Amino acid sequence: MENNNMNNHELKAQYEYRKRKSAEGMKNQFISFILMIFLTLVAFLAVGYDGFPKTFVIPIILLLACVQVIFQLYYFMHASEKGHGMVMLFMYSAIFVAFITVLCFMTIIWW
DSSP: OOHHHHHHEEEEEEEHHHHHHHHHHHHHHHHHHHHHHHHHHHHHHHOOTTTSOHHHHHHHHHHHHHHHHIIIIIIIOOTTTTOOOHHHHHHHHHHHHHHHHHHHHHHHHOO
Protein backbone atom coordinates (compact mmCIF):
# COMPACT_ATOMS: atom_id res chain seq x y z
CA MET A 1 0.00 0.00 0.00
CA GLU A 2 2.80 2.41 0.90
CA ASN A 3 4.62 1.60 -2.35
CA ASN A 4 1.43 2.35 -4.32
CA ASN A 5 1.13 5.78 -2.66
CA MET A 6 4.77 6.49 -3.51
CA ASN A 7 4.19 5.64 -7.16
CA ASN A 8 1.10 7.85 -7.28
CA HIS A 9 3.08 10.73 -5.79
CA GLU A 10 5.89 10.26 -8.35
CA LEU A 11 3.38 10.09 -11.21
CA LYS A 12 1.69 13.25 -10.00
CA ALA A 13 5.04 15.04 -9.74
CA GLN A 14 5.98 13.93 -13.27
CA TYR A 15 2.61 15.11 -14.57
CA GLU A 16 3.03 18.52 -12.94
CA TYR A 17 6.57 18.85 -14.33
CA ARG A 18 5.42 18.00 -17.87
CA LYS A 19 2.48 20.37 -17.53
CA ARG A 20 4.81 23.25 -16.52
CA LYS A 21 7.26 22.46 -19.35
CA SER A 22 4.42 22.32 -21.89
CA ALA A 23 3.00 25.63 -20.67
CA GLU A 24 6.43 27.24 -20.90
CA GLY A 25 6.93 25.87 -24.40
CA MET A 26 3.54 27.15 -25.54
CA LYS A 27 4.29 30.57 -24.06
CA ASN A 28 7.62 30.72 -25.93
CA GLN A 29 5.98 29.65 -29.18
CA PHE A 30 3.21 32.23 -28.78
CA ILE A 31 5.68 35.04 -28.07
CA SER A 32 7.86 34.07 -31.05
CA PHE A 33 4.75 33.87 -33.24
CA ILE A 34 3.71 37.39 -32.23
CA LEU A 35 7.27 38.63 -32.85
CA MET A 36 7.29 37.03 -36.31
CA ILE A 37 3.96 38.68 -37.17
CA PHE A 38 5.41 42.01 -36.00
CA LEU A 39 8.57 41.52 -38.09
CA THR A 40 6.44 40.65 -41.12
CA LEU A 41 4.41 43.82 -40.65
CA VAL A 42 7.61 45.86 -40.36
CA ALA A 43 8.84 44.33 -43.61
CA PHE A 44 5.56 45.11 -45.37
CA LEU A 45 5.63 48.69 -44.09
CA ALA A 46 9.25 49.14 -45.19
CA VAL A 47 8.38 47.97 -48.70
CA GLY A 48 5.13 49.93 -48.88
CA TYR A 49 6.56 53.22 -47.66
CA ASP A 50 7.88 55.24 -50.60
CA GLY A 51 10.26 57.35 -48.52
CA PHE A 52 12.80 54.56 -48.01
CA PRO A 53 15.39 53.95 -50.76
CA LYS A 54 15.91 50.42 -52.08
CA THR A 55 19.44 50.38 -50.69
CA PHE A 56 17.89 50.61 -47.23
CA VAL A 57 14.87 48.34 -47.72
CA ILE A 58 16.65 45.30 -49.18
CA PRO A 59 19.15 44.82 -46.30
CA ILE A 60 16.38 45.39 -43.75
CA ILE A 61 14.20 42.74 -45.41
CA LEU A 62 17.11 40.28 -45.47
CA LEU A 63 17.88 40.97 -41.81
CA LEU A 64 14.25 40.46 -40.80
CA ALA A 65 14.15 37.23 -42.81
CA CYS A 66 17.24 35.91 -41.00
CA VAL A 67 15.71 36.75 -37.61
CA GLN A 68 12.53 34.91 -38.59
CA VAL A 69 14.50 31.85 -39.68
CA ILE A 70 16.19 31.77 -36.29
CA PHE A 71 12.82 32.03 -34.52
CA GLN A 72 11.43 29.24 -36.69
CA LEU A 73 14.36 26.93 -36.00
CA TYR A 74 14.58 27.43 -32.28
CA TYR A 75 10.94 27.66 -31.28
CA PHE A 76 8.76 26.04 -33.91
CA MET A 77 11.19 23.29 -34.96
CA HIS A 78 12.27 22.69 -31.31
CA ALA A 79 15.95 22.95 -32.16
CA SER A 80 16.72 24.41 -28.75
CA GLU A 81 15.75 21.18 -26.98
CA LYS A 82 18.16 18.44 -25.97
CA GLY A 83 19.12 15.82 -28.53
CA HIS A 84 19.33 18.14 -31.53
CA GLY A 85 23.05 18.87 -31.31
CA MET A 86 24.11 16.87 -34.36
CA VAL A 87 21.27 18.24 -36.48
CA MET A 88 22.21 21.79 -35.53
CA LEU A 89 25.86 21.08 -36.33
CA PHE A 90 24.87 20.01 -39.84
CA MET A 91 22.61 23.03 -40.23
CA TYR A 92 25.29 25.47 -39.07
CA SER A 93 27.80 23.78 -41.39
CA ALA A 94 25.39 24.11 -44.32
CA ILE A 95 24.77 27.78 -43.52
CA PHE A 96 28.52 28.39 -43.36
CA VAL A 97 29.12 26.63 -46.71
CA ALA A 98 26.23 28.55 -48.31
CA PHE A 99 27.62 31.85 -47.00
CA ILE A 100 31.11 31.10 -48.32
CA THR A 101 29.66 30.04 -51.69
CA VAL A 102 27.60 33.22 -52.06
CA LEU A 103 30.58 35.31 -50.96
CA CYS A 104 32.80 33.62 -53.57
CA PHE A 105 30.27 34.13 -56.36
CA MET A 106 29.76 37.76 -55.38
CA THR A 107 33.53 38.30 -55.39
CA ILE A 108 33.91 36.66 -58.80
CA ILE A 109 31.03 38.61 -60.35
CA TRP A 110 31.78 42.07 -58.94
CA TRP A 111 35.59 42.11 -59.23
